[in-house]
Amino acid sequence: MDSIKSFKGYGKVDVLEEQSFKRKNRKRLIILSVSTVVLLAVIIGAVAGVLIHKRNNTSSSTPNSTPGTELTPAASLKAVCDVTQYPTSCFSSISALETSNTTDPEVIFKLSLQVAIHAAAKLPGLPAKIGRNIVNDTRLEKVLAVCEGLFEDVVDRLNDSLTSMDVNQGEKLLSAAKINDIKTWLSTTLTDQETCLDSLMDLNSTLVQEFKAAMQNSTEFSSNSLAIVAKILSLLTNLNVPVHRRLLGVGGSEMGFPSWVSPGDRRLLQDRNATVAQIVVAKDGTGDFKTIQEAVDAVPKKSENRIVIHVKQGVYYENVLMDKSKWNVMMFGDGKTKTVVSGNLSSAGGTPTFSTATFGTNS
Template sequence: MDTINSFKGYGKVDELEQQAFRKKTRKRLIIISISAVLLIGLIVGVVAGTVIHSKNKSGSDDVPTSPAAAIVAVCSMTQYPDSCYSSLGSSESTDPERIFLFSLTVIKNSLRKVSTFTDEYANKTDTQLVKEALNICATVLDDAADTLEDCISSMQNGGNNLIANGSRIDDLKTWLSTVITDQETCFDALYESNASFMEDIKLLMKNSTEYASNSLAIISKLQSLLGTFKIPFHRRRLLGAAEESIFPAWVSAGDRRLLQQNNPKPNVTVAKDGSGDVTTLNAAVARIPKKSKTRFVIYVKAGIYLENVVLDKSYTNVMMYGDGKDVSIISGSKNFVDGTPTFSTATVGVAGKGFMARDIGFKNTAGPSKHQAVAFRSGSDQSVFYRCKFDAFQDTLYPHSNRQFYRQCDIIGTVDFIFGNSAVVLQNCSIFPRQPNPKQFVTITAQGKVDPNQNTGISIQRCTMSPFDNLTAQTYLGRPWKAYATTVVMQTNIGGFLNPLGWARWVQNSDPPKTIFYAEYQNTGPGASTRDRVKWAGYKPSLTPSEANKYNVQSFIQGSSWLPATSVAFDST
């Protein structure tokens, strides 16, 4: 194996393979599409006729006054207007907020219809890796359905204040971005397993993926829509008074104290030597109440705990802390080469909202020859990691989805060792590329944004990048995993190990799509010069201060109020 072919990672299928797949899929899509074109054309024709009639009567700047005209205005903002027209045409509303709420039920119903496919297709294969990929699909699609319930509840419980509530808009954009990421994660797992029925699943889920994208577009373009509907828009944000904290605003005062005080009182203590309540992390997890609204604290005494731990979406508001990132260590060795899908290789995986970790290490010891082997995976919204260590080789840290913040952490790895599609800020962290296998190169990041309206990306701010060992391999800041990959490195000290190009292609001899956004801003150190960087259309060697500010804590992940509540320090600008 050499160069790019040795890095075919989690769902990381190269563009040439995707082109071949699309050609095969297109034939089936044509057959299905032709039968739908007449119906959609009829709907669009009726809708357009209604709009034209309205404009002829009252002028071109009229507010949409019929449901049909309102649907045209709303669907014109989406990536998939045809599926938008056909799915929302029965909403019978001219209120963009009501149309948006209806769109959420459309996604939920579509996901419910396809959710049983995992059992059906598991009975069609004897390949264990494919069965495990289907299990991943079942998990993430269930998470997506749960997230949609959160979206719907937020709308229904919010009265008529959505327009003024910036916090709720941020939540909805984040959660819908996660619904899209969850569906993409299912596809990634099936690609990785070489499932023979991949085309069938893509077609089966075509509606749910497009509907989710449409809903995200509607909430992302809400201000423009309100202008079209002549509805006053005065967005209100409650920023709180915690900008001087080292943690973002959504971290509560109580959580801040837990993250900063010396010995927070635990609900359960884990100790290998028997001096605690339990001797394993999994025994501690068994004591966590489901869907807890109060903080549950696990203290992990010094020791190396050889186990894999999963906290699914029902484990909310959990905190884990140890005696130090180098002495309290949770270690595993699951990996792709030995037959585990990347998503499931994580030594520790968390999904429930509000997870926090402090002074603890997460490790995967599989080594560079075992390819994908995750030390830590997080899909936890509003999660915080303070003075933690993530130690592995390929795919070390997997910030999968939602909003995440890492402060004063160590991340060590080789290929794509910070990857995923969350909205994540790593601040004041130490990033250590390490020597990979012969003929491999090192890529620090691989970002997975798939939709232009997702509010996701990797922001690396005020960190240091230096070799972990005798690093001689060609090393890059990252490579674009998906079509809208977004990564910004700013105010970071970059060592002399970096290849002057800075960034690597995903496919050899082929520049990435223009839709990516890669940028650098005010970096220092011998590797910071952008003079010889790549010349991609989607790369910016420098940003203006206002452009850079879009990727700081306050703008990118803080939203209105969640980080200050945890009390982890953060720089707001």
């Protein structure tokens, strides 16, 4: 009997026990399913929260994504001035102007020129003011005269830059060709001011620091304008401001000349015989003048027409200065070994280095 009882568990399963077992399993499955659904809901909610948070942060950091985040005049001015070497003086000097309430980088550049002109206008009178206290110093007097001429040139070049901003109605202020001209003029203003200081330092003059302090604003403001115009196209692109870009191309050029060289000027440059000269220089008196400087002085100021000077064979011992008021001048000789200009000025002889060029121009 005991052996028979020991095999009872291998017989038929008790019905009540089977039902109880199924109920327990069903309850476990329900609990497991509910727990899984709750867990998934928590995970989905967490992920959604992170994505929404990131999207909100991205939207808030985009200037144009929501109303009220347009670029302000102050922000635009700061963006422009940040490209300069002296951003603080750039921002403070332009923001002080009553007309500085603008977001247009081109207009801001024009304001920077006005600031630079105002500062530079004080310089031409500086050498004469200081020179009143100088006695029996010929070399220093010559250097001060050079500085005065250079400062006048600074003002002229800044005014040229500002004048070039004047346009006809409907035309954009800047083009690529105009930008190149302005960059050249502004670079000249910095070179002129530095040349004055170099001339004073050549003499070991005690006036160097006084001049440097007096020139600081003009130098910084000119530098600011140069930096702005040098990078203005990229600024306009970054700030989504359209600009009219009329490139200085060589398309349609002839014989390698840029397109802006007129056909008449091309013929002059190609004319080996050069029979069109209006003024002739000859040492033997067979021309209109015996010296080159006399011929240059005879050229009308700011001539709109091309003036051609022919310098005949000979050695001309002179230092020729072409004044900035002499426009559209073309000069040629009879060959590099036949027409020779030779000067003998030097700083050792008491002439400032700036004025020692055998053939120079102050334009």
